[in-house]
Amino acid sequence: MFEVKDIKDTHLAENPVIAQMSRYNHEQLLFCNDNETGLKAIIAVHNTVLGPALGGTRMWNYTNELEALNDVLRLSRGMTYKNSISGLNLGGGKAVIIGDSRTMKSEALMRRFGKFVNSLGGKYITAEDVGISPVDMTWVNMETDHVVGLPGKSGDPSPVTAYGVYVGMKAAAKAQFGTDSLAGKKVAVQGVGHVGEYLVKHLTQEGADVFITDIHEPTLKRISETYNAKVVGLDEIYDIDMDIYAPCALGATVNDETLDRLKCSVIAGAANNQLKEETIHGKAVMDRGIIYAPDFALNAGGVINCYAEVKNLSGEWAMAKAEEIYTTISSIINRSKEEGIPAYQIANKMAEERIVAIGKVKLPL
Numbered sequence: 349m350f351e352v353k354d355i356k357d358t359h360l361a362e363n364p365v366i367a368q369m370s371r372y373n374h375e376q377l378l379f380c381n382d383n384e385t386g387l388k389a390i391i392a393v394h395n396t397v398l399g400p401a402l403g404g405t406r407m408w409n410y411t412n413e414l415e416a417l418n419d420v421l422r423l424s425r426g427m428t429y430k431n432s433i434s435g436l437n438l439g440g441g442k443a444v445i446i447g448d449s450r451t452m453k454s455e456a457l458m459r460r461f462g463k464f465v466n467s468l469g470g471k472y473i474t475a476e477d478v479g480i481s482p483v484d485m486t487w488v489n490m491e492t493d494h495v496v497g498l499p500g501k502s503g504d505p506s507p508v509t510a511y512g513v514y515v516g517m518k519a520a521a522k523a524q525f526g527t528d529s530l531a532g533k534k535v536a537v538q539g540v541g542h543v544g545e546y547l548v549k550h551l552t553q554e555g556a557d558v559f560i561t562d563i564h565e566p567t568l569k570r571i572s573e574t575y576n577a578k579v580v581g582l583d584e585i586y587d588i589d590m591d592i593y594a595p596c597a598l599g600a601t602v603n604d605e606t607l608d609r610l611k612c613s614v615i616a617g618a619a620n621n622q623l624k625e626e627t628i629h630g631k632a633v634m635d636r637g638i639i640y641a642p643d644f645a646l647n648a649g650g651v652i653n654c655y656a657e658v659k660n661l662s663g664e665w666a667m668a669k670a671e672e673i674y675t676t677i678s679s680i681i682n683r684s685k686e687e688g689i690p691a692y693q694i695a696n697k698m699a700e701e702r703i704v705a706i707g708k709v710k711l712p713l
């Protein structure tokens with residue numbers, strides 16, 4: 349049994365929690381437990397320099413607590429970067445609930461979680477993520493106002509996300525082909541779910557030659573028929589003749605194996621964490637002359653939609669803000685070329701620079 353006196357015997361660097369927090373400068377962690385409801389959760393506030401930390405709640409059957417801790421630390425930091433590069437007055441945070449979302453959720457558990465969110469007094473604003481539904485969020489909302497993405501509010505973020513991906517893809521095309529017109533460009537969309545379908549709509553409206561794949565056959569058939577997009581196999585997508593690869597399903601699809609096959613000269617899609625290993629594959633992509641639009645900057649439409657809800661702004665505002673993703677992606681690509689540094693690294697730098705600059709503005713009260 350761990351006792352307080354044991355702390356003096358433990359060097360700070362060996363402390364698995366605080367040492368991990370200090371690695372990327374996380375501000376605060378809240379460990380939540382409730383035996384009655386079975387709730388076990390961690391809320392991570394990474395950085396609140398720009399504003400309250402916004403990020404979704406994920407429910408996942410983690411094999412152990414360390415896995416949950418690593419995930420919440422990584423995801424909350426990612427939200428800081430996404431919110432910063434998108435020019436939002438939001439910090440980064442995330443929450444994870446440990447458990448099986450199909451069997452362990454209940455009104456009581458979600459409300460107990462809502463109470464923990466509320467205890468942070470607005471420093472953390474939550475939203476839906478993997479394993480959490482709009483109904484769950486209405487339960488959370490019974491205990492706290494610090495929640496967005498509620499039914500009847502800003503609604504499905506996918507159209508805003510898809511629009512941001514589309515305009516950002518155009519910016520990447522401009523840098524690679526000298527024109528941002530996608531007419532006649534061969535675009536391979538991997539995953540035609542919520543975001544993928546809206547993206548296919550924009551692309552076909554502009555006259556792009558669109559190829560699609562998905563594990564869900566009925567969706568694939570419907571989208572192929574509706575938008576006249578060509579269906580390709582799940583694995584075949586990596587080998588086809590294409591100008592632009594748009595991953596809109598899974599992460600880590602840009603890796604050693606696929607990079608030897610991909611014939612595209614632009615990678616721009618909605619999926620999170622597209623580069624399997626940022627440091628290795630971010631550079632490999634640049635070395636091959638492929639322009640990569642960093643995922644967290646490109647797919648920020650979803651969080652822009654949440655921000656509109658936090659600030660009571662309209663859907664039109666969200667779409668106009670998502671349009672700025674064109675300029676953001678152009679700036680990242682230009683700097684990447686000028687400095688000879690991979691685009692993902694430039695995007696990280698730009699996000700950090702904004703936090704430092706705004707942090708200085710905020711100091712004198």
Ligand SMILES: NC(=O)c1ccc[n+]([C@@H]2O[C@H](COP(=O)([O-])OP(=O)(O)OC[C@H]3O[C@@H](n4cnc5c(N)ncnc54)[C@H](O)[C@@H]3O)[C@@H](O)[C@H]2O)c1
Pocket residue numbers: 505506509538539540541542543544561562563564567582596597598599618619620647648649650651
């Ligand atoms: N929805 C948003 O606003 C939003 C915002 C930011 C990032 N994202 C990211 O964008 C991606 C797509 O989000 P979404 O909301 O459209 O999800 P979704 O679940 O609606 O769609 C994903 C689609 O990918 C398909 N798919 C799954 N595995 C596949 C595989 N191996 N090959 C091909 N297709 C496969 C699924 O059948 C589904 O149709 C996700 O990675 C998500 O994290 C979404």
